[in-house]
Amino acid sequence: MSSRPGNGAVKPVIQVANVVKRFGTFTALNGVTLDVYAGEVHALLGDNGAGKSTLIKILSGVHQPSAGQLRIDGQPVRLASPRDASQAGIGTVYQDLALNPLASVTRNFFMGRELARGPRPFGLLRLAEMARITCEQMRQLGIDLADPGQAVGTLSGGQRQTLAIARAIYFGAKVLILDEPTSALGQRQQMEVLKTIRRVRALGHVAIILITHNEVHAQLVADRFTFLSLGEVIGKGAKAELAGEDIRRLMAGGAELNDLTAELAALD
Ligand SMILES: Nc1ncnc2c1ncn2[C@@H]1O[C@H](COP(=O)(O)OP(=O)(O)OP(=O)(O)O)[C@@H](O)[C@H]1O
Ligand SMILES: [Mg+2]
Incomplete structure (x- = not known):
C-alpha cells in the first residue's frame, strides 16, 4: 500500500507499474x-513524443503494454479493449469529445445508454427522466442548462467539455x-474547464489524470505532477514539494520557450 505524507495511508485508485510499450523496435x-488517488488531479506533462498519448491509450484499453502492470483499487487488471477499460471505471475524454452537435444535450448525455421502459429497441424512452438527470449532473459541475433539449452545437466549448466529463x-x-x-479553447472557456475540473475533484471519489502542455493550467488545478520525456518519468512530485522553478524546468518545451522568448526579444 502506498502512503502519502500528511494523508495517512491511502490506496491509489489506479497504479501504473513499470509499464513498457514497444512499437516494433x-x-x-x-x-x-x-499512482493516482481519488479526489486528486494528477497532471501528466511532457513534450511532443514524450509518450503521454501512448500511456493514455494503454489506460483506455486501446494498446496493451509490452511489460508492466496496471492495478485498479490494488487489483491487477488487463484492459483488452476500450470496453474493458470503461467497465473497469476508466473514462477518457478525448479532444474531439465524441459529441453529436446536432443532437440535444440529453441525447448526447445518454448516447447509446438511454433509459427505456419495456424491451429495447421499442421500449419507450424515459425522456423526461433523462432530461432531469442531465440537468442535475451538469448543475453539479457548475452548468445551469437553459434547456436540456437544446442542440449541443449551441453550447460553448467549455460547456461541451463539461458535458463529456459529466x-x-x-x-x-x-x-x-x-x-x-x-487546448482548443479561448481564454474564458479554458477557465470554465479548469473550474469544472475543480468541481470533479471536489466530488472526492474521482481520480483525475490531466494531460496538458500548459504549465499554468497544471499549476492552477493539479495536486501532483509527473513529467515524461522520451518514454521515461524524469520528475514527479506533489505541488507542495515542487517549486514553480522545478515545474518550469521539467516542463519539456519550457527551455525552448525561454530560448524563443529570448530570440523574439532579440528581434525587437
Ligand atoms: N502506433 C505507433 N507506432 C509506432 N510508434 C508510435 C505509435 N504511437 C506512438 N508512437 C511513437 O511513440 C512516441 C510517443 O508518442 P505519443 O503520441 O505517446 O507522444 P505524446 O507525448 O502524446 O506527444 P504529443 O504531445 O505530440 O501528443 C513517439 O515517438 C511516437 O512516434
Ligand atoms: Mg499526444
Missing part, C-alpha cells in the same frame, strides 16, 4: 510508474482522463 514507454462520471468513471481539455 521503438520503445515509446520505458518503465513508467504512476457523462463519463455519471456512467461510472472513477478514473477520469482528460487529454488536453483546454
Whole structure:
C-alpha cells in the first residue's frame, strides 16, 4: 500500500507499474510508474513524443503494454479493449469529445445508454427522466442548462467539455482522463474547464489524470505532477514539494520557450 505524507495511508485508485510499450523496435514507454488517488488531479506533462498519448491509450484499453502492470483499487487488471477499460471505471475524454452537435444535450448525455421502459429497441424512452438527470449532473459541475433539449452545437466549448466529463462520471468513471481539455479553447472557456475540473475533484471519489502542455493550467488545478520525456518519468512530485522553478524546468518545451522568448526579444 502506498502512503502519502500528511494523508495517512491511502490506496491509489489506479497504479501504473513499470509499464513498457514497444512499437516494433521503438520503445515509446520505458518503465513508467504512476499512482493516482481519488479526489486528486494528477497532471501528466511532457513534450511532443514524450509518450503521454501512448500511456493514455494503454489506460483506455486501446494498446496493451509490452511489460508492466496496471492495478485498479490494488487489483491487477488487463484492459483488452476500450470496453474493458470503461467497465473497469476508466473514462477518457478525448479532444474531439465524441459529441453529436446536432443532437440535444440529453441525447448526447445518454448516447447509446438511454433509459427505456419495456424491451429495447421499442421500449419507450424515459425522456423526461433523462432530461432531469442531465440537468442535475451538469448543475453539479457548475452548468445551469437553459434547456436540456437544446442542440449541443449551441453550447460553448467549455460547456461541451463539461458535458463529456459529466457523462463519463455519471456512467461510472472513477478514473477520469482528460487529454488536453483546454487546448482548443479561448481564454474564458479554458477557465470554465479548469473550474469544472475543480468541481470533479471536489466530488472526492474521482481520480483525475490531466494531460496538458500548459504549465499554468497544471499549476492552477493539479495536486501532483509527473513529467515524461522520451518514454521515461524524469520528475514527479506533489505541488507542495515542487517549486514553480522545478515545474518550469521539467516542463519539456519550457527551455525552448525561454530560448524563443529570448530570440523574439532579440528581434525587437
Ligand atoms: N502506433 C505507433 N507506432 C509506432 N510508434 C508510435 C505509435 N504511437 C506512438 N508512437 C511513437 O511513440 C512516441 C510517443 O508518442 P505519443 O503520441 O505517446 O507522444 P505524446 O507525448 O502524446 O506527444 P504529443 O504531445 O505530440 O501528443 C513517439 O515517438 C511516437 O512516434
Ligand atoms: Mg499526444
